[in-house]
Amino acid sequence: MASIISVNLPENSYSIHINAGGLNNIGEKASHLAIGKKILVVSNPEIFDYYGQITIDSLQNQGFEVNYHLIPAGENYKNLESIAQIYDTALKCRLERNSTLMALGGGVVGDMTGFAAATWLRGINFVQIPTSLLAMVDASVGGKTGVNHPQGKNLIGAFYQPKLVLIDPSVLKTLPEREFRAGMAEVIKYGVIWDKNLFEALESAQSIDSLNNFDEALLNDILTRSCQAKADVVGQDEKESGIRAILNYGHTIGHAIESLTNYETFVHGEAVAIGMVAAGRVAVKMGLWTENEAHRQDELIAKTGLPTTIPHYLKVEEIIDHLQMDKKVKDGKVRFILPEAIGKVQICDRISSEILSETLSVLID
Amino acid sequence: MASIISVNLPENSYSIHINAGGLNNIGEKASHLAIGKKILVVSNPEIFDYYGQITIDSLQNQGFEVNYHLIPAGENYKNLESIAQIYDTALKCRLERNSTLMALGGGVVGDMTGFAAATWLRGINFVQIPTSLLAMVDASVGGKTGVNHPQGKNLIGAFYQPKLVLIDPSVLKTLPEREFRAGMAEVIKYGVIWDKNLFEALESAQSIDSLNNFDEALLNDILTRSCQAKADVVGQDEKESGIRAILNYGHTIGHAIESLTNYETFVHGEAVAIGMVAAGRVAVKMGLWTENEAHRQDELIAKTGLPTTIPHYLKVEEIIDHLQMDKKVKDGKVRFILPEAIGKVQICDRISSEILSETLSVLID
Numbered sequence A, B: 001m002a003s004i005i006s007v008n009l010p011e012n013s014y015s016i017h018i019n020a021g022g023l024n025n026i027g028e029k030a031s032h033l034a035i036g037k038k039i040l041v042v043s044n045p046e047i048f049d050y051y052g053q054i055t056i057d058s059l060q061n062q063g064f065e066v067n068y069h070l071i072p073a074g075e076n077y078k079n080l081e082s083i084a085q086i087y088d089t090a091l092k093c094r095l096e097r098n099s100t101l102m103a104l105g106g107g108v109v110g111d112m113t114g115f116a117a118a119t120w121l122r123g124i125n126f127v128q129i130p131t132s133l134l135a136m137v138d139a140s141v142g143g144k145t146g147v148n149h150p151q152g153k154n155l156i157g158a159f160y161q162p163k164l165v166l167i168d169p170s171v172l173k174t175l176p177e178r179e180f181r182a183g184m185a186e187v188i189k190y191g192v193i194w195d196k197n198l199f200e201a202l203e204s205a206q207s208i209d210s211l212n213n214f215d216e217a218l219l220n221d222i223l224t225r226s227c228q229a230k231a232d233v234v235g236q237d238e239k240e241s242g243i244r245a246i247l248n249y250g251h252t253i254g255h256a257i258e259s260l261t262n263y264e265t266f267v268h269g270e271a272v273a274i275g276m277v278a279a280g281r282v283a284v285k286m287g288l289w290t291e292n293e294a295h296r297q298d299e300l301i302a303k304t305g306l307p308t309t310i311p312h313y314l315k316v317e318e319i320i321d322h323l324q325m326d327k328k329v330k331d332g333k334v335r336f337i338l339p340e341a342i343g344k345v346q347i348c349d350r351i352s353s354e355i356l357s358e359t360l361s362v363l364i365d
């Protein structure tokens, strides 16, 4: 089972290939791109252990000259120092303008490799092989690349499009289940903001809290629909000046919760899950969304094994204060993405602290 | 006297304003751009001493919220570390997506500020106020930004266009004369590769080896024609895949000479001057260019007070070896930009070491 999604941008269009077992043929796919012979694969030690050799073999079989560069796993290494180390390796391997940096990993590896590709020799080729569900459906689509500043996430970066994204769903078998569910939060997000069919496919599935419960067809379908949803939105707004904001559904409160728990209690997708529940309630309170549909969303989140409540040790006031500090605030009103129907959202600038406070109180554990 | 040049690119077109005394009105000019209220001016201590206050006053008078960041002068500071420091200041000043980084300085400040603008928050606004002749006619046009890697110049960077370039020729009065003449080498280059009228205007001028010998009209004319020449070339080839290579006229041998003298003996423009003399001789030897026109070029270079010969302590063989190591070589043949007529060049891949060797021998001091 395989599908191809075209990401159409004013410049630099490219495609996303979704293909179980596709990693075995990455060399052949790469050979169809107009790229030079040199490829530097960037990964982390764990992922490279699983999938490094197969990638390199496939590339070498097609005559590519392959080197690799490993960065320790984790968000802590997503910084300028790691980029400088990729540069050093790029120099040692004598990468040229038509050479390629290839990311083999989750969003951390993808974001860093993309940024290095954007800035080495003022931009060389970039290919993405996302290995986490989150990277497949989110980080690898849309051209955002970058690293963290000691004082803030993703402050340093560039918009830079890959030449190809290869998604091989079979690599998900080694992904920790908690990371899988975290990625599912973004999948559910696409269902709510963009694709009713995706939402309903998840509703009809017997059980979705573990990869083992997905058959190949369903997995292929949700990957395809999720990438398509993000590609559609990004295609309308490459540089994030308008509609792209809807991708932040669930993220406003999600970020506040992540940050207030020091990024230790929840992985990103879990915080987003709680954020979607909260945003849904706000939408209902504002009279935008039906109770019934909001409930269906919450059920789907719970079915995935994701949290739906705010831990008791967080206070409503500190969450609201955090939103105020954030850039998402204008004149004391917080900006939210709110559903009107499953598959359709609107951007709403006029959410008062009172409405927020009432909604959040109910969600505290 | 003032002129405006439009740089037309597929995306992100902008204009270059050439305007004596224009620095006094930078605030007003900036107020016509669609940019936010916050501006961070980047400069070096010396240039900031001369022109910092006037810039800041003018911006503040238009209601901009202005901060500044200084980097010590010199190519040695054009590195990732300096960029990290700009990021820190950008964070402290709470720059936002619609904020602006403004470069006030020569090519070093301009390249770094542009790169920081390209990569902070994935790209914020960038305005250039070039203060050296070289930065006015070359570095500030064309969107190349970046820094050096410890092992090579300009290896790290991005293509990123400014929202505005303001050239105020009156700031050249404080530029050291040697730097002025170095910039003149690039001006002469544009005459040879693109604009016969520019070349002839310089030929007719009484004396061009110092700013003092230029009247306002001539200075305005050469700035306008030079920027126009670069804008024309870049407009046809933004990402350097073809014709943009002609801007490297004189640079092949120029770079070899700079590098073999450890960047200590010659400033860039001086090495390019020698490189143009050499390239001219090669063109004559290849039967592409007339002796007479090549001679006119050499005279113009000499009239500017720029060197036309290779110092005696350099050996022809080491120069040729250096070219071979460089990327400009294909199958042992060196790639050159060669004049056919004043105002017209061609790219030539088939220059043998023999021809080079004969030409260079004659030029050794």
Ligand SMILES: NC(=O)c1ccc[n+]([C@@H]2O[C@H](COP(=O)([O-])OP(=O)(O)OC[C@H]3O[C@@H](n4cnc5c(N)ncnc54)[C@H](O)[C@@H]3O)[C@@H](O)[C@H]2O)c1
Binding pocket: A044, A046, A047, A050, A073, A074, A075, A078, A105, A106, A107, A108, A109, A111, A131, A132, A133, A134, A135, A138, A139, A140, A141, A142, A143, A144, A145, A154, A171, A172, A173, A174, A175, A176, A179
């Ligand atoms: N560029 C974008 O548009 C965008 C969008 C969303 C998130 N992001 C970024 O993505 C990052 C989060 O991505 P992530 O969730 O993939 O985190 P991650 O890259 O840290 O991966 C999560 C963990 O799973 C492991 N892993 C990944 N694939 C595996 C596999 N197939 N088998 C075994 N282990 C595997 C990783 O080693 C890591 O330990 C964040 O830095 C975030 O800022 C970027």
Ligand SMILES: NC(=O)c1ccc[n+]([C@@H]2O[C@H](COP(=O)([O-])OP(=O)(O)OC[C@H]3O[C@@H](n4cnc5c(N)ncnc54)[C@H](O)[C@@H]3O)[C@@H](O)[C@H]2O)c1
Binding pocket: B044, B046, B047, B050, B073, B074, B075, B078, B105, B106, B107, B108, B109, B111, B131, B132, B133, B134, B135, B138, B139, B140, B141, B142, B143, B144, B145, B154, B171, B172, B173, B174, B175, B176, B179
């Ligand atoms: N981006 C491009 O397309 C491009 C093109 C050519 C060169 N460059 C880069 O530009 C740099 C060289 O630029 P440069 O020659 O301007 O060097 P520079 O920026 O180092 O300036 C030269 C010297 O002149 C001083 N100076 C500049 N303006 C002055 C003024 N008005 N009054 C007094 N002093 C002044 C500076 O402080 C410095 O000491 C190199 O790093 C080169 O790589 C970039």
Ligand SMILES: [Zn+2]
Binding pocket: A138, A186, A251, A268, A272
């Ligand atoms: Zn997310």
Ligand SMILES: [Zn+2]
Binding pocket: B138, B186, B251, B268, B272
């Ligand atoms: Zn030059």
